[in-house]
Amino acid sequence: MRRVDELREQTVWKSDPHTQVKHLVYRHYLQCWMGKILQTFPEATIVDAFAGPGVYTDGPPGSPIVVAKTFLEHTAYRRFNKLNLVCLEERTDRVEELRRQFAKLSPSPQLNISVQAPGVFAEQQPRLSTLAHRGRAETPVLWLIDPFDLKSAPFSLIRRCLAGPRDEVLFTLFTNELHRFCQRENFDKTMTPYFGGTHWQSAVPERRGRREAFATAYQQGLKDQELFTGGFGIKVSNQSARYHLVLATHSEAGLKCWAPVTWKLDHYSGQGASAETAGALSLFDEASVVxxxxxxxxxxxxxxxxxxxxxxxxxxxxxxxxxxxxxxxxxxxxxxxxxxxxxxxxxxxxxxxxxxxxxxxxxxxxxx
Incomplete structure (x- = not known):
């Protein structure tokens, strides 16, 4: 079965190397984010907007379980204040599986897990934002947005997730799909809402570095909104990046957590990691690109x-x-x-x- 069919038809599917690298980025960033936020604010929220079933058929945990385990196993856990973990998944069968996976974890009075009824993120985002902020706009909220396709997460939706002064977004940008399809007829009708403007067109003439150019263009759109941003390419071996993870934050403190993550996983340039290189966790090489x-x-x-x-x-x-x-x-x-x-x-x-x-x-x- 093709992977696209597997993702569409099965409740649980097999993991791949790209996913493992992505989750490694999540874990490292969360280690820093939790260490800073949960010892400073009385409570904070992480929203996994495309949560999935919480497990893969070959055993690795899905992103919601990665978040929960990072919290429970953190070295500063005993000093943490409350974390709310809100999960949304569109399919009923996957919601049920996710609840089964959470039931296997040890309960913690500091971790409030809320698996929502099945729903579409674009429709549920306003309600989730209210739930995440708990009536206080200044409550820190980290949105994990990892959709299956471009149309599920237009720029306008990402921007709404950044409405609060302490909101952050960690977003999966499908740079490989953008590279492959950007010149197809009428694809601009998808590209422009995805980027929130036509600035994506500046990347199209690039051939060898088009994926990276799209990531740069997307980040420029965030900077134009007076946001701080960082990006990181996820690839396998010496291939081009399949997609990029993009961080958007109101605070430079977010970048202070982001930079060490990228240099841990790519100790030469800090710009992208493959399944082959992600295990090399030295902070950086003395010959790093500066x-x-x-x-x-x-x-x-x-x-x-x-x-x-x-x-x-x-x-x-x-x-x-x-x-x-x-x-x-x-x-x-x-x-x-x-x-x-x-x-x-x-x-x-x-x-x-x-x-x-x-x-x-x-x-x-x-x-x-």
Missing amino acids: DRLDVALRAYAGTAQRWETLSSQAARLNHMDKHLRQVLDKLAAQGLAFRVDPVRARTAWPEGCTVRFYAPEDVADEAS
Whole structure:
């Protein structure tokens, strides 16, 4: 049976390598998100909008169970406040199976699991938003949106999920389908609502890097809404990414959780992982790609910048503070960066420091 038929007809289906990498991203991001949010706010909510049956025929757990187990097995679990896990699935048979899977877990007074009656996400989103926020707009809500097709999650729906000031979305972007079908006649009628505009057209001329160009275009649409965003390609071996995971958040703190995840799973560029490379969980390679960060810091020539500004710039470029220190070491060796405050410190670039930047011509030798 073809996989598309398996997904359409069966209650439970077999997992694949892409799914395992995706769930690994979920787990790592949730580890950080839970550690920060659930020790700061009295309660928070995760909405799995396309929950599925909660298990695969070959044994691995589905995304709702991954979320629950990440919570229950977290090292900071005993310090956590309340987490509400809201799950929506369209098919009755899969809802019943999901409830059976949750029944196998140990109950926790800190984890409130709510499996909704079968429903379509686009129709149920307003009600789910009210349920997730618990009457308080400031309640943190993380939406996991992993649909089966493009039409189930148009940009307008994603934007509604980000209406609250502490809402975040982790969205599966079908870049392979976009790459394959973007030039078909009348496919623009699907593409434009999916992107929330016609800016997707800028990616079409790209041939070798079209998938990544679509991911970049989608993220630009989020940035135009004054949101912070990160992306990560999910692929197998040396093939092109089948789809991308896209994070959208109101807070730069979300990027601070996102960057370490991507560098753990892709320690060369932090941009995509395959089933082959995802097991290599070293934080990053010393030869990691930091060119964009290098260029960004050189643009500060003639100014003094606080560490917070530099760390923010690094996060926006999907880099960690360790990458920032790596580039600062390089610039300092060239005479282009100096720590001016504090005068004394145990490390070269401590948090809270101030760094002054210079241009190459400022340090060039001149004839006396």
